Amino acid sequence: MSAEVPNPAAVRDPAGAIPLEDLHSSLGHPLAESMNFLNEVAQRYPDAISFAAGRPTEEFFGIDSIHRYLDRFREHLLTVFDCDEARAEREIMQYGRTKGIIHDLIARNLAVDEGITVDPESIVVTVGCQEALFLTLRVLRRTSDDVMLAVSPTYVGAVGAAQLVDMPVLPVAGSPEGIDFDDLTRRLDEVAATGRRVRALYVVADFANPSGVSLGLEARLRLLRLAAEHDFLLLEDNPYxxxxxxxxxxxxxxxxxxxxRRVVYLGSFSKTALPGARVGYVVADQRVTAADGREELLADQLGRIKSxxxxxxxxxxxxxxxxxxLEHDFSLRAGNVREQRTYRDNLRRMLDGLRDRFPPGRHPEVSWNVPGGGFFLVLTVPFAVDDRVLEHSARAHRVLWTPMHHFYGDGVPVNQIRLSVSHVTPAEIETGLDNLAAFLREYRDH
Amino acid sequence: MSAEVPNPAAVRDPAGAIPLEDLHSSLGHPLAESMNFLNEVAQRYPDAISFAAGRPTEEFFGIDSIHRYLDRFREHLLTVFDCDEARAEREIMQYGRTKGIIHDLIARNLAVDEGITVDPESIVVTVGCQEALFLTLRVLRRTSDDVMLAVSPTYVGAVGAAQLVDMPVLPVAGSPEGIDFDDLTRRLDEVAATGRRVRALYVVADFANPSGVSLGLEARLRLLRLAAEHDFLLLEDNPYxxxxxxxxxxxxxxxxxxxxRRVVYLGSFSKTALPGARVGYVVADQRVTAADGREELLADQLGRIKSxxxxxxxxxxxxxxxxxxLEHDFSLRAGNVREQRTYRDNLRRMLDGLRDRFPPGRHPEVSWNVPGGGFFLVLTVPFAVDDRVLEHSARAHRVLWTPMHHFYGDGVPVNQIRLSVSHVTPAEIETGLDNLAAFLREYRDH
Known part of the structure; x- marks a missing residue:
């Protein structure tokens, strides 16, 4: 949008600017730089086809739906509040309950779609899943001995949220099955031996970002057992x-x-409803006991921080x-039939397109995983991928993707890139794959 | 709202609950309890007249206005984006720019209403003013030597936000003119002498919450000089x-x-537009320099934390x-003519009503200040007011107000109560004052 306000040239420059080193340490971390870089590259090459964006499809957006949903919820409130119009309007327009006003609807959604049964009081409605993550980590981080584990490679926002509360994130190796349990037990022992304390393990069990990998049932049960044995919480993030x-x-x-009650469940409506609403939630049904014996829900503690x-x-x-x-009788499965088909078709087209361009046996140096759903897959290439490689791909081959080193947190280039299928048309997938193949040929022959 | 989901009785109770003392220290602070108590009292006595609520009037709410504003902004985007409907809808419905999408409109509002001229790039649109406060304190708090000063009595949310970043808040005495400058310089010297560092002074210059007091022009200029001399920022919160x-x-x-550029300006739309939108902003036009000499705005650092x-x-x-x-040509003064009149009339009625019930000279033990505007005034009474006194007032006299000790942060009862005029009708003011007078009579004769 245009900046129609004149620049404040009249402002006299102060003696000194603020040194970055006087500000919070997370601002000097490579993570901040890498987020900046990725955004900038996308802006500088707007005509490049993007396999980088993790945003949901806009195919079915329509501002009419916002008006319709709003009216639908207002009608719902009128039945709840016995046709008291003023009260219904107040509920939508005034300051509101700290833990949210759609917690009961979310509880019904979880029951219908996920078979999760929870007391609505254990739900806190948050500003997207990111705030849910921050609140949970802020509550759990008491001293500098408290650490979080995260299955590596990890969603950048999880590490970023932990940095805001000065909580170290220790990686646990991922695997084609999702998690390397040997590495996890090694980590748990190591943390215990150094007198520190694992408060939580961050995990995306279904179609993880960035790996696309899901955990099998056995792995899930094993994680739950380990959490009970070693007394930590599982932070389950489930956007996909x-x-x-x-x-x-x-x-x-x-x-x-x-x-x-070992799992704190982090939910998002950004992929299943509307990113522009910035609404997510956390289910925290754990009990918390005060010194005087009083008991509350962990959700109530999250609410206090949120206030x-x-x-x-x-x-x-x-x-x-x-x-x-309400429109879909609490089922986002029902409310996402078209979106599900788009993502499924895109993933299929991406996988077929890769096989067409890199036929089995002919290009052993290029491989990829085959996720059972979600937005992402990982391509392994025969060279280390740093940010300059991405920039070259964007400029010379007009295709964007995400170097995987951003998800390992140490900045060391790895032979992998993340491809996203959520925000591209079928034609863009074909052209983007042609561009990607040309880029890979150039680097192979390099 | 009703909880139609069954309670999870099937969930086996875990071996142990989480001890509160293992969670973040702010959760054990009296502040958390006092917020809880004040909310609970209001809920337990819904029929009491409330001079406690700081929320804006609902007199002019209407869900139609939401539909209208939304369409108006969409039309605006259509002109900005050359009638590209898909782009306009994406701007409203998709993930968006970290620093916000109405920063340019806010800059125009500040120019029109406040004579403040700023580059829109120095504005970050936030989840209410509370997030603006948190972001600013998170960025400024580097080490345990960093402290914030706040004019006492202080808005509870400022202390709460500081607690979330483990930043001590040192009080500076208020005065009938707003701030005791002797106490401020004493504080500044004391902090410097102990090797700590004042990063910011939190101040509401206009109709402060809870005192209702405003700073005169001289006091404002003196604060600006002190901030430059002692190298700290002024966090100016201006909701009223x-x-x-x-x-x-x-x-x-x-x-x-x-x-x-000594002032970080914290803005809210909750009182001037719509609390239910949860939109506020921060103006942070300070320069920040990295070790390599690169320069950015403080707003960009706030944006990084926000992401x-x-x-x-x-x-x-x-x-x-x-x-x-847009509807009011960027002027919230113009957009709040009716609300201004309501608050002005309410404040006048409250002051007149107090004078009628406590005529000058007849009740020297009861006094109050006469703010030049805003939502609040302070009543001084001849006894220390703790929370039990409030509870008695609510139960026996059906009138709610706020004990001032909540704004001093130490929990020590003081002889003052805060009265709010923003969320009451004229009839409620009269009845509420009758109830308040009866309550005061009882305590006087007690």
């Missing part, structure tokens, strides 16, 4: 679980299998998400 | 500045007087606020 390749539900979520962070999640935005939930 | 008793603009904001906290402020919610700004 609905988007299975075959349209059938995958294995139960960790939370659905959680008989001992000092964002006060409450926009009731207006919640109303729009609530309207969508 | 528009609501002057005489309808005329007050003295310029600190930011409007800020020639050396790991809430990703971006709901574009949908921003669109609604943007629509209101």
């Amino acid at each position: 679980g609905l988007f299975t390749s075959d349209g059938e539900p995958g294995p139960p979520t960790l939370k659905a299998l959680d008989t001992e 000092m962070l964002t006060v409450n999640t926009s009731p207006l935005a919640q109303a729009v998400i609530g309207g969508k939930l | 500045g528009l609501f002057t008793s005489d309808g005329e603009p007050g003295p310029p904001t600190l930011k409007a007087l800020d020639t050396e 790991m906290l809430t990703v971006n402020t709901s574009p949908l919610a921003q669109a609604v606020i943007g629509g209101k700004l």
